[in-house]
Amino acid sequence: MLELTAFQAAAAVADGSLSAAELFAAYRERAAADRAAGEEGLNCFTWVAPEGGGEPTSGPVAGVPLAVKDLFCTAGVPSQSGSRILEGYEPPYTATAVERMTAAGASLLAKTNQDEFAMGSSNENSAYGPVRNPWRRSRVPGGSSGGSAAAVAAGLAPWALGTDTGGSIRQPAALCGIVGLKPTYGAVSRYGMIAFASSLDQAGPLTRDVRDAALALAQMVGRDPCDATSLELPGAVALPSAERLDGVRLGVPEELAGAAAGIEAGVQEAFQTALARAEALGAQLHDVRLPHAPHALSAYYVLAPAEASSNLARFDGVRYGTRAPDAGDLLEMYTRTRHDGFGAEVKRRIMLGTYALSSGYYDAYYGRAQRVRTKIAEDFAAAFDDVDLILTPTAPTVAFELGEKTDDPLAMYLSDFCTVPMSLAGIPAISIPCGLSDGLPVGLQIAGPAFSENRLLDAAHALELALAFDGSAARV
Amino acid sequence: MSEDRVSPGAQGELEAVIGLEIHVQLATATKMFCGCALSFGEPPNTHTCPVCLGLPGSLPVANARAIHFGLMIGLALGSELAPRSIFHRKNYFYPDLPKGYQISQYDEPLCRGGSLGEVRIHRVHLEEDAAKLIHVGASGRIHGSDASIVDFNRGGTPLAEIVTEPDLRSPEQAGEWLRLLRSTLRSLGVSDVNMEEGSLRCDANISLRAAGTEALGVKTELKNMNSFRFIERGIRAEVARQQKLLQGGQELVQETLHFDPGSGAITSLRSKEEAHDYRYFPEPDLLPVSIDEDMLAAARAAMSELPAERSERLQRELSLSGESARSLAFRAELGDFFEAAVAAPAEPAAPAQALANWVTGELAARLPEGQEPRDSRVSPAALAALVGLVAAKRVSVGAGRQVLERLIAEGGDPQAIVAAEGLEALDDGDELAAIVAAALAANSDAAERVRQGNAKAIGPIVGQVMRDTKGRADGTEVSRLIHEQLGV
Amino acid sequence: MAAMITDDEVLHVARLARLALSEGEIAPMARELSAVLDHIATIAELELDDVAPTSHVVDLSGALRADVPRPSLPRETALAQAPAVADGGFLVPSPQA
Ligand SMILES: [Mg+2]
Numbered sequence A: 001m002l003e004l005t006a007f008q009a010a011a012a013v014a015d016g017s018l019s020a021a022e023l024f025a026a027y028r029e030r031a032a033a034d035r036a037a038g039e040e041g042l043n044c045f046t047w048v049a050p051e052g053g054g055e056p057t058s059g060p061v062a063g064v065p066l067a068v069k070d071l072f073c074t075a076g077v078p079s080q081s082g083s084r085i086l087e088g089y090e091p092p093y094t095a096t097a098v099e100r101m102t103a104a105g106a107s108l109l110a111k112t113n114q115d116e117f118a119m120g121s122s123n124e125n126s127a128y129g130p131v132r133n134p135w136r137r138s139r140v141p142g143g144s145s146g147g148s149a150a151a152v153a154a155g156l157a158p159w160a161l162g163t164d165t166g167g168s169i170r171q172p173a174a175l176c177g178i179v180g181l182k183p184t185y186g187a188v189s190r191y192g193m194i195a196f197a198s199s200l201d202q203a204g205p206l207t208r209d210v211r212d213a214a215l216a217l218a219q220m221v222g223r224d225p226c227d228a229t230s231l232e233l234p235g236a237v238a239l240p241s242a243e244r245l246d247g248v249r250l251g252v253p254e255e256l257a258g259a260a261a262g263i264e265a266g267v268q269e270a271f272q273t274a275l276a277r278a279e280a281l282g283a284q285l286h287d288v289r290l291p292h293a294p295h296a297l298s299a300y301y302v303l304a305p306a307e308a309s310s311n312l313a314r315f316d317g318v319r320y321g322t323r324a325p326d327a328g329d330l331l332e333m334y335t336r337t338r339h340d341g342f343g344a345e346v347k348r349r350i351m352l353g354t355y356a357l358s359s360g361y362y363d364a365y366y367g368r369a370q371r372v373r374t375k376i377a378e379d380f381a382a383a384f385d386d387v388d389l390i391l392t393p394t395a396p397t398v399a400f401e402l403g404e405k406t407d408d409p410l411a412m413y414l415s416d417f418c419t420v421p422m423s424l425a426g427i428p429a430i431s432i433p434c435g436l437s438d439g440l441p442v443g444l445q446i447a448g449p450a451f452s453e454n455r456l457l458d459a460a461h462a463l464e465l466a467l468a469f470d471g472s473a474a475r476v
Numbered sequence B: 001m002s003e004d005r006v007s008p009g010a011q012g013e014l015e016a017v018i019g020l021e022i023h024v025q026l027a028t029a030t031k032m033f034c035g036c037a038l039s040f041g042e043p044p045n046t047h048t049c050p051v052c053l054g055l056p057g058s059l060p061v062a063n064a065r066a067i068h069f070g071l072m073i074g075l076a077l078g079s080e081l082a083p084r085s086i087f088h089r090k091n092y093f094y095p096d097l098p099k100g101y102q103i104s105q106y107d108e109p110l111c112r113g114g115s116l117g118e119v120r121i122h123r124v125h126l127e128e129d130a131a132k133l134i135h136v137g138a139s140g141r142i143h144g145s146d147a148s149i150v151d152f153n154r155g156g157t158p159l160a161e162i163v164t165e166p167d168l169r170s171p172e173q174a175g176e177w178l179r180l181l182r183s184t185l186r187s188l189g190v191s192d193v194n195m196e197e198g199s200l201r202c203d204a205n206i207s208l209r210a211a212g213t214e215a216l217g218v219k220t221e222l223k224n225m226n227s228f229r230f231i232e233r234g235i236r237a238e239v240a241r242q243q244k245l246l247q248g249g250q251e252l253v254q255e256t257l258h259f260d261p262g263s264g265a266i267t268s269l270r271s272k273e274e275a276h277d278y279r280y281f282p283e284p285d286l287l288p289v290s291i292d293e294d295m296l297a298a299a300r301a302a303m304s305e306l307p308a309e310r311s312e313r314l315q316r317e318l319s320l321s322g323e324s325a326r327s328l329a330f331r332a333e334l335g336d337f338f339e340a341a342v343a344a345p346a347e348p349a350a351p352a353q354a355l356a357n358w359v360t361g362e363l364a365a366r367l368p369e370g371q372e373p374r375d376s377r378v379s380p381a382a383l384a385a386l387v388g389l390v391a392a393k394r395v396s397v398g399a400g401r402q403v404l405e406r407l408i409a410e411g412g413d414p415q416a417i418v419a420a421e422g423l424e425a426l427d428d429g430d431e432l433a434a435i436v437a438a439a440l441a442a443n444s445d446a447a448e449r450v451r452q453g454n455a456k457a458i459g460p461i462v463g464q465v466m467r468d469t470k471g472r473a474d475g476t477e478v479s480r481l482i483h484e485q486l487g488v
Numbered sequence C: 001m002a003a004m005i006t007d008d009e010v011l012h013v014a015r016l017a018r019l020a021l022s023e024g025e026i027a028p029m030a031r032e033l034s035a036v037l038d039h040i041a042t043i044a045e046l047e048l049d050d051v052a053p054t055s056h057v058v059d060l061s062g063a064l065r066a067d068v069p070r071p072s073l074p075r076e077t078a079l080a081q082a083p084a085v086a087d088g089g090f091l092v093p094s095p096q097a
């Protein structure tokens, strides 16, 4: 039963051929074992449901266990966003995305490890230890939703929720050989997601296949009165069924997939194979230009840290979280609480963001970055005049060694080179596995215009069938 | 000191240049960005939720009525209403600020420009109030340092911040203008505008310059004066302080000041902190506020008559003096009572101006501190009846005052009180003349002095007549009879 | 656009962000920030004068909330996660100390 996708498991529970309690117990046991193994295991989880969980539920995904990234608030369950400063923090309310999944019948299986406050591309920035890649344990799973990606790839959870600010669903999905979907900005409520960069953060599923991604998305989307930036998709999310790509115009942008994009050879090879498959399915391939995409990372590393510096100001040791002991006065209480509670990368980004917003620098950094953002969105809009969808590799490399990039923030940031432009434009994008390079998975990114989720999922579904990626080698 | 600065040695007068920044708590049911009910003195931290506690993951959603009230304020001040305005984050750390930033407006406020009376408005924007810090001092010491506790009940209360241009020239004018603003806001119904309870808070920017010049001097900001009296006294004290410094040839420092109404002292609030750098940026959790035709129409429909309009109408329609009309219009409770009295049938009729004088003078002066006329035992109809009797000289002014005191104490019908107490005016000239003659005889010394031209000496004689008539005599008539009988 | 950020600037920014930095953390922070700022500097070369800034990718105006009260948290819940509590409030070192 652990081989079933979420869709299959829900169907089996619904027709009585599978016991929801047994399914939950089986996953719970595997998750608990990984948690008990600590860094000897994959270290996917920061909390696992107690035994006996998984009460009967009803709804479209009734009885399917769900792993949820740590930064989603879950009432009465630790929600620490991978940070020391929130160690043991139990919120009094549950995030809308999680609430909608459980209202649809999913049961909360575990909270997954992540980079602290979602800042990272390797899951090495967690205060709760790094996560290992189930394909090769010396490698990173990607980040920041690394625990969610590794857990799904390893078969420790049928599916998981993650969040994506500049690639944090798509890149770990790619590095772990699973499907990861970042919806249109606003499609899923951010209420209850511990914020990293508010204008970019978006929740989405990490799943074994494209149909599961659609199934999860369908439960979560829609306007939430608690999130002013949430919106209604123009139509219902449909489960994908396409097997062909006849007449679909696919754009390949030189800036993100060409020679100058820094794509390693093995990844490029798998990407080209996927393009050939797409053509074989009837798609037309077009060259498109995204002239400002190479500047996306720079704009992102102004905008995201700036918003983060403000979003993380609330961690001040007053109302929740840890507080540095024995501070002599208020200023010392603040500065030591934050010094001790935040990890190195978080501090780096708070400093960067504070600097970029500070008096005299706003126009040069924040103001310009917002204008670059406009240009990037315009580039996509122009490209989508000519093509239906855009294809790129999800990440320039396959999973890298733990520790390989921890001393070089810039090298780490380049992991998101292909995913950040879509985040800045607020458009949906999905990563599906498209092959192996050196025995490690390669991700194919498909992006579409805002609200094109159904078209995106159909294309991903057709390609998934054609590519027939086998992820079983990663199962624990 | 450069030429365009205020020169201390000059013989020319220094003139004060004052601008006000007023924070108004809006009388919504819920907070600015969450559904918590506003708090009125409930136990600490009983009106909080994930949003107003700044819990991780919570998000603000703007209160539609706060924006509606903001538009009404803008309409009342004749401001330009922005079709699209945006919220910004103002970033700084303080224990009363749960998110580490205040959601406020920055370069695209809801309203710009406008005026009230002779003072131009710079802008009006919406923001959220801070929480309350209660200093518990040494009793709650944390690791040897004094402690405070934070109560988030007030945190997130909607505020409209109204900023004037520096158009005020004296403390008195500032106080008077603030009264006009308060009655304007009260008649809009957008706030309780109670300074003592903090629903209206005022800061003043103050500088001096040589009268008749345009250059602005160095300004200081006087913070949070919480009553009209303190505002006038505070500004007066700061103007005096600046005057003294400038005339002594010293330089002023731009700084934030606190006025202590107890000692009259002005102290600097500048701490060791570096200058604030609020790092404003557009609040990504809120989309721009677009004002559509429906919102504008709703705000227009909710507008009641404003004090300035009411004052003009009272002068135009009832021929009231400007002073009476303003007194009634700027204190809406008096105006409402007055208009109810005008509308009440009274026989004999009460002239409007006389009624206005009685409402703003006799009645207002006699009500206990803090009581409004509508909360007293005097009904508008009773006052109208009383003023009608006085105006028709059926009751003397003095007796009228006695009746008013009875009305305030017990309520009732003036006619009946007059009858029961025998307070009718003495309309028989001979009877009064006889009482006057007796009083002159009893006060012969005073009578002689009056005869010799000492006008003040008439007092004891009038007093005697009033005592003898229980105040029923008309003072003017008594005075006339005294002079007549003394042949002067 | 600035490339090198000085130790003094690091300390100023750290103060704004209420982050303590130990002696040994200042120079590496200056170095790392400088490296990132250097990379970011490419956007200074773009011609962006006539480009409007994007604050929100969603081209909608704000959804507002009706002014209807919703239940607040019980006080015990509000205070439950606080590091220090007294008299029904969150206890902090006094800002005036
Ligand atoms: Mg303000």
Ligand SMILES: [Zn+2]
Binding pocket: B031, B034, B035, B036, B047, B048, B049, B050, B051, B052, B053, B156
């Ligand atoms: Zn609240």
